[in-house]
Amino acid sequence: MIRARFAPSPTGYLHIGSARTFIFNWLYVRKHQGTMVLRIDDTDADRNTEASLNSIYEGLNWLGLSWDEFHRQSERLEVHRKIAYNLLERGFAYRDFAPAAADLEDRPHAEGPWLCNPEMRGLSKEESDRRAAAGEPFVVRFRVQREPAYEIAFADEVYGPQSKLTADIEDFALLRSNGMPTYHLASCADDIELKITHVIRGQDHLSNTFKHILIFQAAGSYLPRFAHLPLLTAPDGSKLSKRRHGPVVSVTTYRDQGFLALAYINFLCLLGWSPKDNREQMTLFELTNAFNLEGVHRSNAVVNFSEADPIDPKALWLNSQHLRSMPVETLAPLVRRTLEDHGLAPYGDEAFFQHAIETIRTRFATLLDFSTKGRAYFADDFHIEQQALDKLNVPGARELLHELANRIEGDPQFTDASVEANLRKLAEERGVKAGVLINASRAALTGQPVGPSAFAVFVCIGRERVITRLRQV
RNA sequence: GGCGCUAUCGUCUAACGGUUAGGACGGAGCCCUCUCAAGGCUUAAAUAGGGGUUCGAUUCCCCUUAGCGCUACCA
Secondary structure, X not given: OOEXXXXXXXXXXXXXXXXXXXXXXXXXXXXXXXXEEEEEOOOOOOXXXXXXHHHHHHHHHHHOOOOOEEEEHHHOHHHHHXXXXXXXXXXXXXXXXXXXXXXXXXXXXXXXXXXXXXXXXXXXHHHHXXXXXXXXXXXXXXOOOOOOOOEEEEEEOOOEEEEEEHHHOOOOEEEOOOOOEOHHHHHHHHHHHOOOOEEEEXXXXXXXXXXXXXXXXXXXXXXXEEEXXXXXXXXXXXXXXXHHHHHHHEHHHHHHOOOOHHHHHHHHHOOOEOOOOOOOOOOXXXXXXXXXXXXXXXXXEEOOOOOOOOOOHHHHHHHHHHHXXXXXXXXXXXXXXXXXXXXXXXXXXXXXXXXXXXXXXXXXXXXXXXXXXXXXHOOOOXXXXXXXXXXXXXXOHHHHHXXXXXXXXXXXXXXXXXXXXXXXXXXXXXXXXXXXXXXXXXXXXXXXXXXXXXXXXXXXXXXXXXXXXXXXX
């Protein structure tokens, strides 16, 4: 039985890279009928905020992918400490009474990495116990075996065989001087306790995995399988950060930009993974079936955005593809929600509503378009754009539209074909090009210079409103 | 500095050691057309550099270069 976890730390909103990690975990778990564990890694009290936790939920909820178990590390501190003290007891760890390095920059890197403080590492048990009992603060460090040094090896499901000498691993901290566990300890302790079988996470942890294996082994635990994911970067190859790249790194931005959760998931999946059969647009079902760790890349993927164009064009394209191909019954509630969020109460019944969506969806890229470019299809208080105005300002156009309204009023059929016949006849009688009248009609009816076939628009908007709008210009 | 990872069109990616190096986004052009999309067709665009191994390297090995990650009492 597969058990995988997504373990964000609440130090910001849900990051686009974290979202992809969650999605890959979810896909893997669902494909193998396993258990998805959501674990909040909040052991760093100084940096964690409740606001950030909420924003992570917000992002996760929008994606709409569920989890089966939920845990918070801050509520599991005893589990972590128990393991740390067990390691201390058995000599796999020791107390370091040296004060924390005040300034990291001071640490001389010239002669290689810092490995340990030999004085502290060499402290006798009696001495260590005595100083601890006297209340001296200390950090618990893992005693990495170096004499003889040996090679730690594991096979990453994505990156393949990995190995590292213990001589290159520093005595990392397990417990801070305030008694809180570090990430390494808490993560491994919980992975053990929660019986996690697959650790699927960002590649930034690839080299940390050696430390984790040390902990797993010292704790006498089985080893989960590891799969590391390539990182998502900015176009210049740098790490995505809010400070430098702004809202493009937050999942909620895409939601607010009118993205469909599925399209966004689809887009994220294609970053660092490929079904290898040229498929691009895929449903959740297809993604779940196709997903495998073999298809995951080893090199980082760039999220393609710029200041002028903050959304990756491919994401936008994928969104428009889903927008036009998903079942209209599924899309309709999302559109309604978007309209309502923008203070619009769409008129008409559900059939009318869905017909309007069908009429315009192929030329929209996001849900937001329905409330802007598509406003006239759902409400009467739309604004006529300048370019549309230009089409209405053609000499004689308004009079023709008024006449067209009269003829439509007298048309018992009011179909695509009958409206077209009426319009073309009128144009011919008055010696104007049909196109001019067609464009003017669309402008009057929708406030837009462009849009669907004008005759489809007539039928979509409905006779009463068509007549009213044509007479109003 | 040390250790680790990575390297195919601008971007996302495909290619049992043998392909005219394929697809998609974006770009350009054409068709369709009442506008704009959509759709169809065409087109420009890549194996980082150097050595090996091999009859033959995008593919395997080494070096260089570049990028990224870790090297915290952050995760």
